[in-house]
Amino acid sequence: MRGFVIKMLTFLAGLFYFLEFILPAKIGRYNNPLTPYIQPVGEFLIVFWGFAIGVGALSLMVSHYRKIKFKRPGWAYSIVFFIAMLAMMIAVYLNSTRPTPKARFMYELLFTHMYMPLGATIFSLLALFMASAAYRGMKVRTLEGAVMVLSAIIVMLGQVPIGLWLTHKLPTRVQLPRISAWILNVANTAAYRAVIFGIAIGAIAMAIRVWLSLEKEMEVK
Amino acid sequence: MKLLAKLQEIPYRVVYLLVLTAIVLPFVIELRLPIFVSNETLMAYNTIEQLPDTQIVIFVSSWDAGIKGELWPQTEALMRHMMQRGIKFAIMSQIAQGASFAEEIAERVAKLYNRKYGVDWCNWGFLTGDAAMIQALTKNIPKTVQKDFRGTPLEDIPMMQGIKDISNVSLIIDIDYGPRPEWISFVHGPYGTPIIFGCASIVSSTLFPYIDSGQLVGLLVGVRGATEYESLLRYRGMGHNLIIPQSLAHLLIVILVVLGNIGYLVARKLR
Known part of the structure; x- marks a missing residue:
């Protein structure tokens, strides 16, 4: 019974959006009857999404709590997680509801001076990894590999001012930024358009399977 | 050997x-190195140059600290251009931290051009819901957004008077690590609203087909796009400082x- 209700709700939810999109705005003298409901259904889904974020946070808390309870490897970091989460929640709550100078200072300290630099630092490590990976991985073993490496070099230099500086004395047509733009706007566009078509057809097939609850993972046990 | x-x-x-x-x-x-302005950046610049100031722009700023290096200069350059021209815009974000970053940049740029919050720009804050939220927004903006980032009801914000739905929006700008194609599917497709994307360099190759098809009227690619935009606005900002190390x-x-x-x-x- 539960499985049937879930499948029926999934089907009706998808049917609503499908019909609203494909039915014309005006059918004879009548307007599309589903269009006035797009906005309230959308509001409901926004609240629903908010619940999903809450469930995600709750799931994370349960996972870290279990790590502390059973003293699994790295459990000390789970304590740090709870301290950081509580501190940020208190700082944001106080700054939003009672924005005193102390609350503002706490918020600035945690968000602007700790979270932002930490986030930027983690992402900036990628620059070093990518340089090392490119050096080790981009080896010319075949003709296709050579074309790929050559294209990568042209685009990498053409996308930054140094490409123009290196080739500014050459005719405009063969300057690196122009060749790079051709690779991106013509060759890459054609190839990626083919990829998008494939992804879109796959996404339609997947969407229909999810809509009709045909996926095995959606079986309610 | x-x-x-x-x-x-x-x-x-x-x-x-x-x-x-x-x-x-x-x-x-x-x-110092010479800057070559690409076609997609020039298209974005020309679009904003020709915008009427009778409607608003929705400025979606959905990036966080990790991609700040590439997207902060883009956000600042676009905000400068709009504030310079007196084009009203509403910031929103589809991630929790995005609205805070955009608010910080807007407050800084507003001081340069003497623009006021609520009159020239406002911040709708974090709006979750992906495609459902976008569709609801196109039909009824006040009901979908309700309050701004600071808790003020939308009807009390001067620039939001008379803004009902997508017909009152002249442009959508989405600055994100990988901007969402839902804006194209659910806004540009049915209503024809022009869209500009600003993205990280690494995902830019996936967005060039939309420039070619005319579904995007401009694309800013990473720090390069920001630097090009700054050179069109004739100022040296964060983009110029970051493009040389890059x-x-x-x-x-x-x-x-x-x-x-x-x-x-x-x-x-x-x-």
């Missing part, structure tokens, strides 16, 4: 040190790839 073969075995620590040097050097020695890092990676391949080919011949 054996020495040449060793070119493919440079220790990773040396690679990291070289990359670090390439990035830090421009902050010690001032370097240029040197790119040149270094190319040199390392070439050296690695020389080493590989020589080693293969020696075997």
